[in-house]
Amino acid sequence: MPELRQNFFTKEWVIIATERAKRPEELATRRPAQTAPAFVESCPFCPGNESKTPSEVMRFPSNAGEPWTVRVIPNKFAALSSAAQPTRSLQDVWRRIEGFGVHEVIIDSPDHSCCMALLPDAQVASILRVYRERYNLLSMDRRVNHVTIFKNHGADAGASLQHPHSQLIATPVIPSQVRHRLHEALLYYDDEGKCMYCHMVEREVEEQTRIVLKSEHFVAMEVFASATPFATHIVPLRHMASFGDISPAEIADPAHVLRSLLAKIHVGLENPDLNFTIRSSPSDYAGARHFHWYVSVIPRLTRVAGFELGSGMFINTVLPEAAAEFLRNINAEKATGAGASGS
DSSP, rough: OEEEEEEEETTTTTOGGGGGGOOOGGGOOOOOOOOSSSSSTTTTTTOOOGGSSOOEEEEEEEEEOOSSSSEEEEEETTTBBSSOOOEEEEEEEEEEEEOOOOOHHEEESSSSTOOGGGGGHHHHHOOOOOHHHHHHHHHHHOOOOOOOEEEEEEEGGGOOOSSSSEEEESSSSHHHHHEEEEEEEEHHHHHSSSSSSHHHHHHHHHTTTTTTOOOSSEEEEOOOSSSSOEEEEESSSSSSSSSSGGGGGGTTHHHHHHHHHHHHHHHHSSSEEEEEEOOOOOOTTTSSOOOOOEEEEEOSSSSHHHHHHHSOOEEEEEEEHHHHHHTOOOOOOHOOBTTTTTT
């Protein structure tokens, strides 16, 4: 029978359509594999083409004499402008803020052909270190109230260039999704005296049915009330409200978990388009006891239709427990050769 499940963190309802449930492998993209070269002369993100992009904000390693492995540049087609000021105005019922913000591109690797799922763990750790440095630096700007870090992989996920890259947008307002999660987390903390995310992780680790993989410090798990197939959260086991709270020594652990999860999705679902985002409290909430940052990974395997648009309620045709079992059984390391030794 179909069932409705409620998202513990947002209180949103999701329909798990068991009557038309699909086996996880049925959602594989099954499109012809396309081999990309490691270097494309016309690609602005490839090494040697640095003059084709805006002046870089940061590179890693920072020594200009060394080849870069991760590079940060302003987005040439930025959604917001760092030259503006977040001046607010209210006219009757119309509220405006001038279009201040920071929009950056993080070039994940010099290799045009290698998506994050296929990178060595050490390279993914370098990317996360750059994320953290930019997050912390931009959060110090008093005009910035929230920093969102995200990746679009594939055209259906919003990627306009094939070269692997991530993005960052700093905004003068806290987005409504973040506000809603902070509000629900605070209500739970007031009622129960503990973090709802810590509680959920403890119960999921005990039950095991939705766990995909677990390391010393992080766990990847399917969401009990996932709105879409294979929606997966990577959550720190240590309580941390803000992504900026992660220590440099801890970076290698989530890098391995993130890369391993992406590799399982890459192999098991045949490289689907996907998005991931770091869902973090604003830096002003650093140390808060009620919220917990995490990474949300969402493969683009289905389309939003009229019911979802009209109701805000999603229909998921893959049981989260089946999705977790499917991913657990994928030996991505053997299939891709990625991981600690590189690819």
